Amino acid sequence: MFSWIGDLEVFDPILSGTETRVLESLGCSILSVNEQGRRQALKPTLFFMPHCEAELYDNLLQANWRSDMLNRIILFGNSFETYEQYGSVFKNSNVVNLRKHILAVRRFTKEFGIKTVSDDYFQAFHDLSWHFFSIEPEMQLNIV
Ligand SMILES: C[S@@+](CC[C@H](N)C(=O)[O-])C[C@H]1O[C@@H](n2cnc3c(N)ncnc32)[C@H](O)[C@@H]1O
Structure with a gap:
């Protein structure tokens, strides 16, 4: 239930394809670039x-x-x-x-x-x- 938070962006270089899809289905955006924080x-x-x-x-x-x-x-x-x-x-x-x-x-x-x-x-x-x-x-x- 993330919708009340606002934009939710996620990054971890070890995220698997499955984890990425689950996070996206929950409304998160996955960053494509490693910004090193x-x-x-x-x-x-x-x-x-x-x-x-x-x-x-x-x-x-x-x-x-x-x-x-x-x-x-x-x-x-x-x-x-x-x-x-x-x-x-x-x-x-x-x-x-x-x-x-x-x-x-x-x-x-x-x-x-x-x-x-x-x-x-x-x-x-x-x-x-x-x-x-x-x-x-x-x-x-x-x-x-
Ligand atoms: C010591 S683990 C901690 C994992 C988990 N948060 C925990 O408390 O058990 C550090 C995490 O930082 C992630 N990490 C490493 N480089 C990163 C980066 N440039 N941006 C985001 N996360 C990064 C690692 O892949 C790893 O999942």
């Missing part, structure tokens, strides 16, 4: 990206690295707070560079972690959070 939020958009590689979140943030676009995004994915904690472990390494937008957006992020109350849901939802961004329009975002 670089989709711009031209309208309020929920990105449902559980347990993706950090690089995909970073690419998404980079593609929307303006206050008006970041403010339109709700992101459900791996905890940015946890990435920040790992950031201090990986200091001076290339890993930090691949996560620089995640780390830079943290100060503008409201994060709500998911509590997995049952083992039935643990595998699907552990360490995931809702992320909301709130950036003043005049704010200069430093990195590109």
